Amino acid sequence: MEKLTNQQILDAGLTDWRRLSQALFARFRTGDFATGLAFVAAVGEAAESAGHHPDVTLTYPRVDLRLVSHDVGAITSRDVDLARRVSEIARGLGVPAEPAGLAEVELALDTADVAAAGPFWAALLTGSTDAHHGDDVVDPTGQVPLLWFQDTDAHETPRQRFHLDVWVPHDVADERIAAAVTAGGRVVDDSEAPSFVVLADPEGNRACVCTVLGR
Template identity: 55%
Template sequence: MTAYTGQKLLDALDAHGLPDWQGLPACIGARFLSGDFATGLELVTRIGAAAEEANHHPDVTLTFPYVAIRLTSHDTGAVTERDLELAGRISELAASAGVVADPKVPALLELGMDTADRDAIAPFWAVLLTGDASNVSGPDVIDPAGQMPLLWFQDCEEHAVPHQRLHVDVSVPAAAAPERIRAAVEAGGTVVDEAQAPSFTVLADADGNRACVCTLENRP
């Protein structure tokens, strides 16, 4: 089964006609504006029935004004046709209930930590964040409960005096990235490096702490 990532995922969403959904790292997400809890609950019930029928189950968050959904195929660690097909069905259910999506809202927070010795610090962070030192997969600390953002480690050289070891990656829809960057600059930030934009743009706060606004556009 084809695993869609990066630009291929964005292209697949376009090809399947899924404007409600946005590509994020290893998943697709949508937020449907139910407006009230009862409407949202009814939509979730319908989505649950469709998921059972497809034998493929999304992560669903029900709140008073909206229903947020993420889809991924855990056996591949990426988005597959199963997710795209179920996403289309969910959009149909929302439309039949008179519920519209806000396609610029979905976002995913990741934490990136620079280190010259990932193996030395990964167990500590896995225990700290998840309570289990074994929750490390490749370069990532994974929270099986889905309560913590993904923490990943980026190789760097040793420094006699450590530089900033922790930065924040915020992944947003490509269409939303320019506004997010503009707002951050207006709030006192600066653009440090936009050579890799729109894949990612490096910003800094007034103290020099860095963070990246990321999208899947033009990524492999």
């Protein structure tokens, strides 16, 4: 299957779905558990028919879904087709989408020695060094956020080495940044916008608001 570019995904017109870091995400407000269960059952039938399966999280008021072609390691036409079918199911059940509520958090660690740090963090976060892949620690169960290692020069001076990457839909990034600033934060660096904007809290701790645009 061919990997889709960000522009191809945007051109697909998936109004209910947004690409965050590596996958398509959607949130549907079901309102109650019974409706959510019916929705998930219908999505499950569609997934079985397509031979392609989303990650699904069912909670009392909502259902969250994540779509990516694991065998390719990217978003493909299979994901777009199933995303459209899931949206059709949601409309048929009267379940509205909430794309503005989507977010994905990744952990980033500055390090000058990934080979040394990687196995430690893999073992700590997942219980196995097998979760360390190149510059990432990936929990196969999805229980903990992805941790990626940002290359840096060796240094001993105390500085912030961990930061959060908060992935949000590209069309709500400005609103999210404005909310953080209103709540006492400040913009440290927006030179890479809309790809990412660096923010700091009142004590100087930094985080990045990230989107797929400009990548």
